[in-house]
Amino acid sequence: MSRIALALTINGQRHDVLTEAHRTLLDVLRADLGLTGTKENCLEGECGVCTVLLDGMAVDSCLLLAAQCQGREIVTIEGVSSRGGDDVLARAFIDCGAVQCGYCIPGMIISATAFLDEHPSPSEAEVREALAGNLCRCTGYQKIVDAVLAAGRTSGTETRGDAR
C-alpha cells in the first residue's frame, strides 16, 4: 500500500507527515501528531466533535483524508487560542457555564470560531443554526448558545484577533 508524503500546515506550523492514503486528517492529528484536543466519535459527520478549520472553514476531520489536506491550512482547538482574540470564545464558554462533560466543546469552539468570523453580531437563531452540526448530550445547548452570543457581543466591542 502506498504511503504519501504530506506537508500540512497545522496551527501555523508545518508538519511533514508520511501516511497511508486511507488515513483521515483526524487519524493523523490524534495518533501521529498527538493533537488530541480534536475528538473522535461518530465517524459519520453527525456529531461534529472532530471539527477543525480547513482554510478557515469548519470541516469534519473524520470525513477528510489527510491526503486531501496537502498544502492547506488547518487550525485545531490547540491552535485556536493562539489566534489571539479567540480566547474571547473560550472565556465566554467558561463564564456562561457552557461546559459539562466537555467532549463536544472543542468542536463547538471551532464551529463558533468559523461562524463568528463571518457573522460578528449574530442572532440566537443564527447561532443555533450554525451549531447544528455539533451535538451536545449534556447541556441542552442553551448555555452554549449564550456563550457564543456573549462572545459575539464582546468581540463586537473589542477587536477580534487578526492573527490569522
Added chain:
Amino acid sequence: MSFDFHEPASIAEAVALAARFGTEARFLAGGTDLLVQIRRKRVAPRHVVSLHRVPGLDTIDANGEIRLGALVTHRALERAPAFQGALRALVEGARVVGGHQIRNVGTVGGNIVNASPAADVVPVLLVLDAAVTCVGPNGAREMKLDEFLLGPGETALRPDELLTSIRFPAPALRSATGFLKAGRRRAMEISVVCVAVWLSLDGDDRCAGVRISLGAVGPRALRSCDRPVESSPRTVSRSRTSAHRQPTGGFSWKHSFRARSGQR
C-alpha cells in the same frame, strides 16, 4: 480500508484512471459520503481518484446560462450572488444539507451521483430542467438530470465516466423558485419529504409554466412532466390565502408524475 490515492490534473487523466481500474476505482469529490460508505464496508475501492487537482470543476458560471462544476460545494451554492433571486431554491436546498461542516466540503456533483432519493438539491435542479455532462474515454455526452437518475444509488453514469458539470437556463424574467423540506428535526436530518417548485408568469400574470419536484417519496426524486398550464389571468395572486386554493388548469399529480413506482 486501504487504497491507492490518485490525484489527476485533468479530466482526461481522471477518466483514464477510472477506465484503467474499472470497478476498483472511485472518484473522490467532497468525500463526505464516500468515506462513510467505505467505513460501513458498502464499497471497498482499491483506488481512490481525487478530483481536487482538476482545474475548473469548482466554478459557478452565471453569465447567461448557468453552469455548475461538479465540485461546487453546498457552501458555494448558498453564498453565490447569482442564486439569491429567482434561483433562490438552490440556496434553500443547499442550506439544509447536513451541518456546516458537511456543506463546506460536500459537492453538488457528489449529491447527484450518490443518487439518494432524499438528496435535497436534486429536486431543485429537476425543476430548473438541468442537464448533466458526463465525460468518458470516448468523449462527453449530455443528458437531462431527469433521465440520469434511475433509482436509489443508481444513475445512468457508466463506471468509466465522470460527471463534470450541471447546466440549466438562466431564469426567465418573471419566474421564481422555492424549496421546502420536512424532516423530523429542523437540522441534520434526512428529508421525510422535500418539494421544489419553479413557476413562470406571462405579461398578464398568467401562469406560463410550472414544474414541481418531490424528493424522498419515491425511489428517486419525482418531477411533474412539462405540460402547458392553462390558467386564467391573475389566478396567480400574491396574496397568501389564494395560494391555498385548488390549482386551476390541467395539472394532475396522478397523471403527470412518471409512473416509476411500479418499477420496484
